[in-house]
Amino acid sequence: MSIFDTFLNWKVFIGTLPLLLSGLWITVGLGLTAIVLGLVGGLGLVLLRLYGLLPLRALAIGYIDVFRSVPVLVLLIVVYYALPFVGLRLTAFWAATLALSLVSAAYSAEILRAGIEGVARGQFEAARALGFGAVRQMSDIILPQAVKLVIPPLTSNAINVMKDTALASVVAMPDLLKQATQAQALAANPTPLIGAAAIYIVMLLPLVRLVGLFETRLNRRAR
């Protein structure tokens, strides 16, 4: 058998493509949900971390440190297999969403903190001198500038979340990777795995390139 018959078998690929695509939609849905929830959670965390009452600040720091240290796979397995013991049974989709969002929120918080701290002090002073309250100062003046500063690392984080969705296959989530291994078993041929890898790359490589472009642009402007 040639390489083409084994790894790049066109007939097998076409035959299993519908299965792969059904997995792709789940992967995309899972990834986007976790990215959005992670951003929302990260924003809440960073505001507590920077401006909360002292005990809440400590709590936020603790959260961020813990969830940046725990492997996503371990967290996912805990959520899916351990939580049912205390009566909390999540579907594979929500278990994966929860695990990915919890971790992504910790990373997003740290990225946003760098952004907020990167906004010039004079911007805070100008807003305060004009009479802005804390909330309006954040939403209208500081955050728009902070987010712009950290678009590259935020995009990198989103890419990581998208890649980590593949971990959901271990809790029997029918995502792209799971469907590919399924299809491989059915077809007795590894082509679907190669196909899945190619789909991940086609989906994420443009984003990776985009981060590179953002970074060169920011560097050029900083000079």
Added chain:
Amino acid sequence: MTAAPIIRMRGVVKRFGLFTALDGVTLDVAEGETLVVIGPSGSGKSTLIRCINRLESHDEGDVVVDGHTVSDKRQLALVRAEVGMVFQSFNLFPHLTVLRNVAIAPVRVRGLGWAEAEARAEKLLARVGLQAQIRKFPAQLSGGQQQRVGIARALAMEPKILLFDEPTSALDPEMVGEVLDVMQTLARTGVTMVVVTHEMGFARRVADRILFMDAGRVVEEGPPKTLFDAPRDPRLRGFLQAILSH
């Protein structure tokens, strides 16, 4: 002074760690007065005006602006709504157009609608000679233009008091005049102005009163003529000599 002062400072002390920036400043500013604060760098001029709208919190003494105590959280909001500030480094909002820079505070702080706020912002920008630039972003303007936007932004809140923290120090020399002209026109409108500056010509022309500070204290004060032509304190004499000798 007959009427109650609009700014009243009593024994104000401000420390940064071991350094005492303000060492017991007592000061009254009358409504409509133009007060110019001069003094060597590090003398506490900027700290003084930053204590008026509480960008710095003082450690001792009282600061009362138009009857509101600035160290009281609820009264501070009232103070900030009626005290405008113009900064040395402009501090315009870089993500907003010139028009939005001027319109945003009335919308977000006073609750005006965007249409009305922008119409008023347009008039203010015309007043400072920038009607042609309203759709641009701050980074596309010269320093002098940016500072005039800064002034229009402060005016948009219809302040009773305007604070200027070295408004021309970051400007190229050829742009200083256009900003000082706007300030001179403002001084005639009856708004109360407190100006920290090194522009002695402006101080002499426009100030009702000059305050000379050194080492965190008010050393001498009086009308410009007296202060510039007959300085009493040796520190003021030394300062004027140094600044006027070139």
